[in-house]
Amino acid sequence: MAEVNFLVVEDSPTMRQLISFALKRVHGSKIVEATDGIDALKKLATQSFDLILTDINMPIMDGLKLVSLVRGDDQHKKIPIIIITTEGAEEDRKKGLALGANAYLSKPIQTAELLKLVNQLVAR
């Protein structure tokens, strides 16, 4: 099976490790971590990714800004994006999806739910 390249954008080392830990179960996964939106954009400029998983509340550049920038970029606009955040209100969810995220997960996350979503998006 081909490689599946993930970009995990999260300022919390605990969450980064937890998400990466779960993604390692996807066959052929290669995980790159970024600590905020700017860091993610730098990594997007040098590597190609099959899926981006991003938090919203991060320093320097938040996840919503990252989503809108990725969707506005011709080279990366088709990369599926999952938002993983503590912001669980319906309006936050709608805002994230309206900006172009493919899915929205509220913390605390369940590994099985995350993997199901990841597999669906990667299979597209």
Add this chain to the structure above:
Amino acid sequence: MEENGFKPIKNKAEEFLQIFRKGEEFTQEILKENEKLRFKVVQLEEENRLVKNSEPGMVRTLEEKVAILTEENRHLMERYTEVEMENKGFAEKYLEVELENNNLANLYVASYQLHSTLDFEEVLKTVLEIIMNLVGAEKFTIMLLEDKTNSLKAVAAEGIALDEIPEFEIGKDIIGDVARTGESFFAEEGPDRAKGDDLTKPIVAIPLKIKEHVIGEIVIYALLSQKEKFNDVDYELFSMLAGHAATAIFSSRLYSQSERKLTTIQSFLDLIKEKPGK
């Protein structure tokens, strides 16, 4: 004249002979047909005899086959039901294993992160991250025991300003009582009731213990809106935090203190070394 009188008789005789011949031909045909029919009857009688002789055996064989097939079908249906049940069992087991896997991953990551640094501030940040991201708390604080005042003082918080959180004397209110007894507190009403406005009434208070010695507490006032109730893993996390967060906080604090002392001693030694030369 005589010839004329004989002619009609002759004609009639010929007619009669003709009719007789036709009658003979017809009789011959009937006889032939009769012969054919006799043969057919014999044939049918023979077939009938064969069928009569063989039918009971065939029916019995077929009945036996039907019985075997019915039994096989019943057996297959039973096996199908068994496999269905097994399958259901496996699916349930898979979900259990998935959940357990999720729980273990949470515990592993939390424990790993707690012990990945000796920096006091970083340890506190990690504890906050674990409570927020893994438990799903919105408003909470970490309190440490002040030996001089015998009270609990907040050293880190999320969702509340540190200076808003009062100090709690040992034995006073729920928070003070948890520090005194070393027993965790979970609000009987569950997390739903909590609005988190009254800082003396937490929904959860977990003592941070090294062996039986309480060094502080994790106090939760409110959960994230999407978090409706605590799961098994939350209690596991609380239990893990009670021990691991306590040792991580305690050892990082000691390390920070020793680092400060080392810097002071080093400065003092440097000063002594410099003096004789001057």
